[in-house]
Amino acid sequence: MKRRIPYTRPSITEKEVAYATDAARNGWGAHCYDYIHRFERLFREYVGTEYAIATSSCTGAMHMGLAALGVGPGDEVILADTNWIATAAPIVHLGATSVMVDILPDTWCIDPEKAEAAITPRTRAIIATHIYGNMCDMDRLFEIGERHGIPIVEDAAEAIGSRWRGRHAGSMGAFGTFSFHGTKTVTTGEGGMFVTNDPELYETVLTLSNHGRSRTQTKQFWPDMVGFKYKISNVQAAIGCAQMERIEELVARKREIFYAYRDALEGVEGISMNPEPEGTTNGFWMPTVVFDRETGVSREMLQEAFARENIDARVFFWPLSDLPMLQGRFPTPNAHDIAARAINLPSYHDILDEEINSVISVIRDLL
Numbered sequence: 001m002k003r004r005i006p007y008t009r010p011s012i013t014e015k016e017v018a019y020a021t022d023a024a025r026n027g028w029g030a031h032c033y034d035y036i037h038r039f040e041r042l043f044r045e046y047v048g049t050e051y052a053i054a055t056s057s058c059t060g061a062m063h064m065g066l067a068a069l070g071v072g073p074g075d076e077v078i079l080a081d082t083n084w085i086a087t088a089a090p091i092v093h094l095g096a097t098s099v100m101v102d103i104l105p106d107t108w109c110i111d112p113e114k115a116e117a118a119i120t121p122r123t124r125a126i127i128a129t130h131i132y133g134n135m136c137d138m139d140r141l142f143e144i145g146e147r148h149g150i151p152i153v154e155d156a157a158e159a160i161g162s163r164w165r166g167r168h169a170g171s172m173g174a175f176g177t178f179s180f181h182g183t184k185t186v187t188t189g190e191g192g193m194f195v196t197n198d199p200e201l202y203e204t205v206l207t208l209s210n211h212g213r214s215r216t217q218t219k220q221f222w223p224d225m226v227g228f229k230y231k232i233s234n235v236q237a238a239i240g241c242a243q244m245e246r247i248e249e250l251v252a253r254k255r256e257i258f259y260a261y262r263d264a265l266e267g268v269e270g271i272s273m274n275p276e277p278e279g280t281t282n283g284f285w286m287p288t289v290v291f292d293r294e295t296g297v298s299r300e301m302l303q304e305a306f307a308r309e310n311i312d313a314r315v316f317f318w319p320l321s322d323l324p325m326l327q328g329r330f331p332t333p334n335a336h337d338i339a340a341r342a343i344n345l346p347s348y349h350d351i352l353d354e355e356i357n358s359v360i361s362v363i364r365d366l367l
């Protein structure tokens with residue numbers, strides 16, 4: 001059997017090890033927040049927001065952000081059917097309904113027209129998930145949000161390094177969330193970030209994130225509301241600081257890997273890959289190939305072909321509306337159709353040229 005090619009693996013250098021070691025050795029007592037505050041500062045400087053709160057996960061950041069927007073029982077939140085369940089779960093936990101709509105065939109992100117058509121008096125937010133690093137059409141979404149008085153929220157878990165007209169993914173909406181899960185471009189093992197430019201939303205989420213204890217509360221151990229416990233640890237944040245000091249390199253390598261695939265497949269008929277339209281930058285978290293319907297290549301054929309070569313390629317996200325516990329209100333033909341003939345390619349930072357070539361051979365053989 002050939003050596004396994006993993007689909008993602010974190011890029012950990014001596015810097016991450018040194019910072020984590022320092023946090024484990026010295027980051028206690030009066031220093032137990034040092035790396036957390038530094039991580040938050042480095043992050044907000046990078047994405048260009050006023051505020052950032054490090055969290056235990058992106059899911060937790062989304063849960064608190066939606067709670068701070070007032071999402072509750074009976075409310076509805078609109079999101080793309082092509083998504084990880086992490087985007088929908090907080091909606092359900094808040095007692096609201098996740099309303100999935102179809103994606104655009106070229107960006108695989110939420111179709112703004114379909115989102116607008118799904119708005120009801122109960123709609124409290126629209127979530128723009130920048131899938132695999134691809135940017136949502138933020139101009140259209142903001143225009144719709146403004147016209148209906150509905151906040152646009154960004155799930156940028158997969159989109160660090162992506163930009164829309166120069167602005168970072170996650171930095172434009174009412175709030176944005178990021179993931180530092182071990183598979184993401186920047187990792188802390190597990191972890192996330194909540195970012196916003198809204199001082200009120202920031203204060204609310206800060207209070208929620210610490211079991212509802214407001215930082216202006218002078219009484220000790222006195223929660224002002226029932227909150228959450230979604231804080232990151234100093235040791236994780238130390239790894240995050242090292243990653244943020246390497247952020248340009250981490251994103252540049254992801255882009256380099258994408259273009260290595262793209263260039264090698266240039267001129268190959270029957271496939272398309274992540275788009276990078278005029279005015280956007282794609283962080284290319286996950287290089288993805290969609291096979292044209294005419295090729296007859298299916299998800300199952302792709303999985304089998306890659307497994308045979310011991311290549312860890314991942315299936316495109318299943319439409320959330322297919323999950324019995326979520327179910328759909330609207331037809332989502334694009335989300336279903338594309339998922340049935342697409343695959344995520346390995347893109348870990350240290351991937352070798354010969355490994356990229358093995359992946360490309362599998363694709364070429366299938367066509």
Ligand SMILES: *Cc1c(COP(=O)(O)O)cnc(C)c1O
Nearest residue numbers: 057058059084086157179180181
């Ligand atoms: C990874 C991911 C999340 C969840 O991130 P966690 O840190 O694991 O909670 C949310 N949304 C999307 C689109 C993701 O890819």
